[in-house]
Amino acid sequence: MSILAVGSIAFDTIRTPFGEAKDIVGGSLTYFALAASHFTDVNLVAVVGEDFGEEQMQVFAGRRIDLQGVERAKGKTFRWGGEYSYNLNSRDTLFTELNVFEGFEPRLPESYKQADIVFLGNMHPMLQLSVLEQVTSKRLAGMDSMNLWIETTRDELLEVLKRVDILKIDDSELRQLSEEYNLRRAAAAIQQMGPKMVVATRGAHGSMFFDGPDIFAVAAYPLEDEVDPTGAGDSFAGGFFGYLAQTRSLDKATLRRAVIFGSVLGSLCVEDFGTRRLERLTFDEILDRYRKIKQLTYFEEL
Amino acid sequence: MSILAVGSIAFDTIRTPFGEAKDIVGGSLTYFALAASHFTDVNLVAVVGEDFGEEQMQVFAGRRIDLQGVERAKGKTFRWGGEYSYNLNSRDTLFTELNVFEGFEPRLPESYKQADIVFLGNMHPMLQLSVLEQVTSKRLAGMDSMNLWIETTRDELLEVLKRVDILKIDDSELRQLSEEYNLRRAAAAIQQMGPKMVVATRGAHGSMFFDGPDIFAVAAYPLEDEVDPTGAGDSFAGGFFGYLAQTRSLDKATLRRAVIFGSVLGSLCVEDFGTRRLERLTFDEILDRYRKIKQLTYFEEL
Numbered sequence: 109m110s111i112l113a114v115g116s117i118a119f120d121t122i123r124t125p126f127g128e129a130k131d132i133v134g135g136s137l138t139y140f141a142l143a144a145s146h147f148t149d150v151n152l153v154a155v156v157g158e159d160f161g162e163e164q165m166q167v168f169a170g171r172r173i174d175l176q177g178v179e180r181a182k183g184k185t186f187r188w189g190g191e192y193s194y195n196l197n198s199r200d201t202l203f204t205e206l207n208v209f210e211g212f213e214p215r216l217p218e219s220y221k222q223a224d225i226v227f228l229g230n231m232h233p234m235l236q237l238s239v240l241e242q243v244t245s246k247r248l249a250g251m252d253s254m255n256l257w258i259e260t261t262r263d264e265l266l267e268v269l270k271r272v273d274i275l276k277i278d279d280s281e282l283r284q285l286s287e288e289y290n291l292r293r294a295a296a297a298i299q300q301m302g303p304k305m306v307v308a309t310r311g312a313h314g315s316m317f318f319d320g321p322d323i324f325a326v327a328a329y330p331l332e333d334e335v336d337p338t339g340a341g342d343s344f345a346g347g348f349f350g351y352l353a354q355t356r357s358l359d360k361a362t363l364r365r366a367v368i369f370g371s372v373l374g375s376l377c378v379e380d381f382g383t384r385r386l387e388r389l390t391f392d393e394i395l396d397r398y399r400k401i402k403q404l405t406y407f408e409e410l
Numbered sequence: 411m412s413i414l415a416v417g418s419i420a421f422d423t424i425r426t427p428f429g430e431a432k433d434i435v436g437g438s439l440t441y442f443a444l445a446a447s448h449f450t451d452v453n454l455v456a457v458v459g460e461d462f463g464e465e466q467m468q469v470f471a472g473r474r475i476d477l478q479g480v481e482r483a484k485g486k487t488f489r490w491g492g493e494y495s496y497n498l499n500s501r502d503t504l505f506t507e508l509n510v511f512e513g514f515e516p517r518l519p520e521s522y523k524q525a526d527i528v529f530l531g532n533m534h535p536m537l538q539l540s541v542l543e544q545v546t547s548k549r550l551a552g553m554d555s556m557n558l559w560i561e562t563t564r565d566e567l568l569e570v571l572k573r574v575d576i577l578k579i580d581d582s583e584l585r586q587l588s589e590e591y592n593l594r595r596a597a598a599a600i601q602q603m604g605p606k607m608v609v610a611t612r613g614a615h616g617s618m619f620f621d622g623p624d625i626f627a628v629a630a631y632p633l634e635d636e637v638d639p640t641g642a643g644d645s646f647a648g649g650f651f652g653y654l655a656q657t658r659s660l661d662k663a664t665l666r667r668a669v670i671f672g673s674v675l676g677s678l679c680v681e682d683f684g685t686r687r688l689e690r691l692t693f694d695e696i697l698d699r700y701r702k703i704k705q706l707t708y709f710e711e712l
Binding site for chain 1: 496497591592593594595612615616618625626627628629630632633634635636663666667669670697700701704706707708709710711712
């Protein structure tokens with residue numbers, strides 16, 4: 109099974125207590141694709157500007173990533189800047205320049221329209237809807253979102269929610285969207301809005317997965333050196349949906365493993381600046397981290 | 411194996427968004443004892459005032475709790491008041507009246523001095539030291555502490571740390587004591603100060619256990635209705651050390667199970683005001699919550 113994924117490709121400027129990087133290739137779709145392509149073929153839908161050349165495109169080269177759906181438009185590529193607090197657990201947005209993203213109208217290549225898994229990355233819900241409407245068949249649809257869309261385009265967001273099977277979202281945004289603080293109640297509220305499944309990512313506190321009444325929770329892999337959390341949630345999504353595509357199954361054991369692969373890719377991403385760790389990642393390292401999370405969390409039954 | 415436990419017995423005043431209780435029986439030792447006595451005999455060392463009568467003592471009645479070491483002194487019982495934020499994840503101390511606790515000099519009954527497990531509850535480190543010095547033999551010693559002692563009696567606290575095997579502490583206080591934000595580094599720093607093992611409780615985010623280089627992490631059981639977090643950490647300690655006393659083992663599998671029993675008692679405690687849930691708790695309910703945490707966290711190996 110392949111994945112059709114839409115989202116942002118961007119130039120990121122990142123400041124952490126340990127260093128700074130200016131105009132490096134980032135964006136939610138970039139992290140998602142690098143993570144998911146370890147498991148399956150990923151067809152990208154996105155827009156870049158004239159300043160995003162062949163050199164920048166190299167980040168996707170030699171991987172199971174199809175770029176037919178990446179449009180190069182007149183103007184500059186989407187730019188985002190963020191700065192992290194000393195312990196990396198809070199982030200201020202320094203700037204957001206939508207640039208070519210502002211006029212983006214996603215157009216799916218014919219070969220993308222019969223999709224197995226559709227992943228709607230964090231973006232304006234009208235763009236997410238437009239992608240869904242161009243898809244002629246799909247087996248599973250997932251989405252992400254953020255505080256900006258919850259606050260400014262709530263009605264449109266609720267429309268997208270009705271049409272997807274899985275919401276992958278940060279826990280604070282799950283609370284904001286559901287208007288419930290308690291995560292169980294928050295997930296139950298979302299399940300009334302459409303998606304049967306909710307994956308809440310909680311940064312260094314791990315993640316929770318809700319599938320109907322079934323709940324799965326896993327602690328985060330504790331890193332000795334956290335370098336840069338940018339893209340960890342998108343990498344989580346890539347590991348999660350990538351594994352589901354690879355296994356072609358949605359049974360309970362597979363879904364729980366997918367959460368672990370999400371956690372694996374999220375934790376690996378944080379080990380270096382921007383996409384660096386994902387770019388040099390091997391599948392053996394992914395499997396090794398999976399086994400380490402199993403060791404970390406294993407305890408015997410009564 | 412029995413446990414010798416020292417700590418506070420108090421009158422607590424608790425305000426949460428869901429209700430208020432004035433002068434109910436509380437204190438770290440009360441929660442610890444109610445939790446641990448489901449697993450083993452618990453010998454208490456504490457002080458109460460003249461206002462703590464037979465009626466209040468009933469909370470300990472009919473349980474595996476020995477009160478020979480509880481002294482009734484002239485004056486009023488220790489009083490503490492706290493108020494929780496709307497989502498229960500932060501707490502302001504309203505007042506602390508030490509009263510008889512101020513002149514407390516722990517005196518161990520002869521029958522307590524040969525102890526199997528010693529637990530030094532959260533209190534002035536000089537009192538913790540005094541208890542340790544009266545013990546003639548022990549197999550395992552654990553301790554708790556808090557920000558007040560880290561800030562005001564750090565040297566004395568480091569003396570106690572040198573003499574215990576396990577530090578059980580809230581994650582924010584682990585960071586404060588170790589002066590390391592990263593929990594792995596924080597635990598490693600503490601292991602250099604004495605205790606081979608560190609259990610960090612993280613409230614709704616679960617707990618982590620460090621035994622030499624081995625790390626175990628578990629997510630918290632997600633409650634649909636959290637009522638009052640008071641005493642959750644002390645109940646965790648009671649479940650943890652209680653189970654270790656019951657099994658008489660310190661192998662890796664037992665220690666990990668003990669963390670789960672800590673998590674079980676901590677999560678149950680939060681389900682009602684003050685000690686109410688612990689008072690009406692059955693051992694079957696404890697086993698049931700253990701099984702639920704196993705279901706919550708289980709995933710297959712690769």
